[in-house]
Amino acid sequence: AQSVTQLGSHVSVSEGALVLLRCNYSSSVPPYLFWYVQYPNQGLQLLLKYTSAATLVKGINGFEAEFKKSETSFHLTKPSAHMSDAAEYFCAVSSPASKLTFGTGTRLQVTL
Amino acid sequence: DTAVSQTPKYLVTQMGNDKSIKCEQNLGHDTMYWYKQDSKKFLKIMFSYNNKELIINETVPNRFSPKSPDKAHLNLHINSLELGDSAVYFCASSPNAGGDNEQFFGPGTRLTVL
Numbered sequence: 001a002q003s004v005t006q007l008g009s010h011v012s013v014s015e016g017a018l019v020l021l022r023c024n025y026s027s028s029v030p031p032y033l034f035w036y037v038q039y040p041n042q043g044l045q046l047l048l049k050y051t052s053a054a055t056l057v058k059g060i061n062g063f064e065a066e067f068k069k070s071e072t073s074f075h076l077t078k079p080s081a082h083m084s085d086a087a088e089y090f091c092a093v094s095s096p097a098s099k100l101t102f103g104t105g106t107r108l109q110v111t112l
Numbered sequence: 113d114t115a116v117s118q119t120p121k122y123l124v125t126q127m128g129n130d131k132s133i134k135c136e137q138n139l140g141h142d143t144m145y146w147y148k149q150d151s152k153k154f155l156k157i158m159f160s161y162n163n164k165e166l167i168i169n170e171t172v173p174n175r176f177s178p179k180s181p182d183k184a185h186l187n188l189h190i191n192s193l194e195l196g197d198s199a200v201y202f203c204a205s206s207p208n209a210g211g212d213n214e215q216f217f218g219p220g221t222r223l224t225v226l
Contacts, residue, residue, distance in 0.1 A: 032211045038153075041220075042219060043116070043204075043217035043218050043219045043220055044155075044202070044215075046214045046215075046216075049212070049214060090155065094212070096210070096211040097168070098143060098206060098210060098211050098213060099157060099160070099168050099211075100145075100157060101157075102154070104153070104154055105153045105154070105155075
């Protein structure tokens with residue numbers, strides 16, 4: 001069985017501040033981990049993924065995430081938030097057979 | 113170029129009706145999926161097809177029936193619609209059924225059952 005927990009359903013940061021979105025996973029096999037972003041009234045878009053290569057993964061739009069097996073975490077960070085980053089962010093874990101299990105999502109708000 | 117497209121974008125219907133949502137991908141992918149996103153934004157997989165064969169079938173009422181006429185298309189037919197079926201339905205595709213694949217999502221179909 002696999003599951004994902006996203007701490008904080010809503011995160012608010014100031015423009016230019018650090019973004020930290022938390023994700024913890026549970027998986028009985030070495031996991032494939034993903035972060036997707038959903039802008040209002042749109043589908044999901046991949047930000048980055050971990051597939052057992054480098055533990056620090058760089059994605060699009062300046063985001064990165066670090067896989068920490070000891071902490072079963074895959075937190076998403078960005079050094080400096082931009083207004084255009086405001087969206088819903090989903091962490092997900094995949095089984096080897098491509099079954100994606102999503103977390104409940106974190107809404108990121110960016111204020112001036 | 114639209115990679116994964118869905119029709120219709122919006123669907124408003126009465127309880128008890130039967131409706132279909134269509135999905136097409138032009139990425140040449142082998143694997144396609146249907147997801148349901150509820151009003152709290154929770155996303156859950158419903159079905160997955162690989163080369164027209166059903167490979168994932170979650171606990172979904174049998175009123176929902178997917179059909180894959182070819183690798184590029186995965187349609188979702190829903191019989192006897194209920195209020196609880198109101199949601200946004202997303203189609204997605206990936207190169208193959210490997211768990212490390214990125215999934216490419218369509219824009220969603222917002223279904224409202226009155």
